Amino acid sequence: MNKRIAVVGGRPSPIHGAKELGIDVVLVHQEGDYEQEILAHCEQVVHARIDDAEAIIKVLEPLHRDRPFDRIMTTTEVAGESTGKVVDHFGLTGVSYKTARLLKDKVAMRELLVEHNLSPVAYRHVTSAQDAVAFVKEHGKSVLKPAEGVASLHIHPCDDAASASKAWQALQDADVKHIIIEEYLEGPVVSVDSFSFKRRHLPIGYSQYRMNDKYVEWEVSTPSTEARKWLSELKEMTCRLLDAVELEEGPSHSEFVLTPKGPRVLESHARLAGSGAPELVRRAFGLDLNRMFLTVPLGIDTLPQVSPEPKAGAAIQFFVPTPGKVRKVELDLKPDVDVRHTKSGETPRVFLPFLFELGAAERAVVIQKHEGDTIPPLDTVADCVSGYVLATGTSREDAVRIGDELVAAVNFIVDPTA
Known part of the structure; x- marks a missing residue:
């Protein structure tokens, strides 16, 4: 059966x-x-x-x-x-409420990391502007943000009393109730995609990002050059983190900042990563996290004993045209590029349309905006709705280069927002 x-x-x-x-x-x-x-x-x-x-x-x-x-x-x-x-x-068997809650609540997560002597980061659960100001006075440049936030929304760097008070007010205006402030972690952001079974955790892929000044990621690429320098530490920290939250099985996605003092946990999730990362991991490392999501917990496939070595590079880059109304989209792409268009006038029900269909395409372009459509400003990951390019290369750097070339060959002609 x-x-x-x-x-x-x-x-x-x-x-x-x-x-x-x-x-x-x-x-x-x-x-x-x-x-x-x-x-x-x-x-x-x-x-x-x-x-x-x-x-x-x-x-x-x-x-x-x-x-x-x-x-x-x-x-x-x-x-x-x-x-x-x-x-x-x-x-x-699966991801319990306890595990899911620990991973979502950044205050609970920081408390747990302290208990396990893992990834020391100064933080505080703040309930007033005075709390935020006092923390900045003690720790210097900091980040005030929702303790349960997602999609890079409502993240506010602050380095003095005025900016801390302004950040607090912005979160109040956005009706954010549960707030955390953390020391500012200086360095590149990388991530580790893992899979667990019977509490054995296997780090698989490691990626890095390009992002805008609002911390919105508009490119993911793998295997991360930045992460490679710290790979053994990152793998160990990932497994210790997943042990601490008692993750039983399934995919996970953990993000780190590579500070001058070493990797520090930014956040983690008991799920597949977004922004097409599982497809990048499949292309670069040869393991299909989407398939494993179904098969490993059910005993159809066995979780490998050791982490795979990369065999290629892969990158996904979102189009980030000037915000405004689209007059025309011009393409100057080579014949070997798989090009897909969403239907004009229809909003896709998925974040990355055609992703599964493009599995065999080494170079792909998806156009999601058409004449008369509006391109929003890039305030959160949810604003990456103009389309994307997908590339496989001999290395991460090669895949990024191909992605840049594909993006340059697509011209969104826009009447900018006033």
């Missing part, structure tokens, strides 16, 4: 090929929030708010009674805690 799982949310949902693997998938999603093409890979779809554990339990309980699920999983940040509660409710 086939294995049976429930997958909560995902855009796109990483369940392509599930039927061929002998896995029956029940997708739990909000109506209208998933791509219709995913239905071919599902046993059925049930509708519920993916951040509401009680609603998810209500739709899954009768299905679980009829034929129990082997796993209930998610790979989207919004559903992390709710899915953890559902996993606990049904008594299944």
Whole structure:
């Protein structure tokens, strides 16, 4: 009999090929929030708010009674805690609510790291502007941000009383309730993508970023040149971190800042990374994290014993045209580039349309804006909606070079926003 799982949310949902693997998938999603093409890979779809554990339990309980699920999983940040509660409710193996909560709450995460003598970073849970000002006075340049923030939203560097007070007010205006301030970590940001099974953690890929002055990542590339210098430390820290949060199984994505004093934990997530990182890892390291998400917990595939060595380089770069109204998009691409366009007038239901279809393309371009569309300013990762390029090269540097060439061959002619 086939294995049976429930997958909560995902855009796109990483369940392509599930039927061929002998896995029956029940997708739990909000109506209208998933791509219709995913239905071919599902046993059925049930509708519920993916951040509401009680609603998810209500739709899954009768299905679980009829034929129990082997796993209930998610790979989207919004559903992390709710899915953890559902996993606990049904008594299944997976990412528990405790683990999901520790990873989401940056104050709880910093407290845990202190307990485990891991990645020392000065921080404070702040409840007033005076708290923030006092911290900056003690520690110098700092970062004030939501303790449960995502997508590089509402991050405010501050280095004196005036900037700390201004940052506090900005978070109040944005109705952010749970706030943390941390010492400013100077250095490049890198990440480690890992997979765990029975609490054995395997670091697999390591990537680096280019970002704008609002800390929004507009390029991901792997294997990271910056990370290689600290690779043994990064792998050890990743495993210690995942042990500390008691991650049982599944994918994880941990981000670090490479400071002059060594790597420091920035944040971590018990899910597949965003921005197409699993596809980059597949191209560069040869392991398919999307497939492993389905197969390793179910015993279909075995978690490798050792981390793979890179065999290529890969990069994804988002188009970041001038904000404004699009008059025209001009392409000057070579014939060997796989070019895809979303439908004019339609908003894709997934963050990276065509990603799974482009798996065999060494060079690909996806255009998501058309004549008359509006290009937003790049304030968060969610604003990376104009399209992207995907490249495989002989090394990370080669892939980045190819990506730059592809971006240069696409011209968004825009009437800038006033």
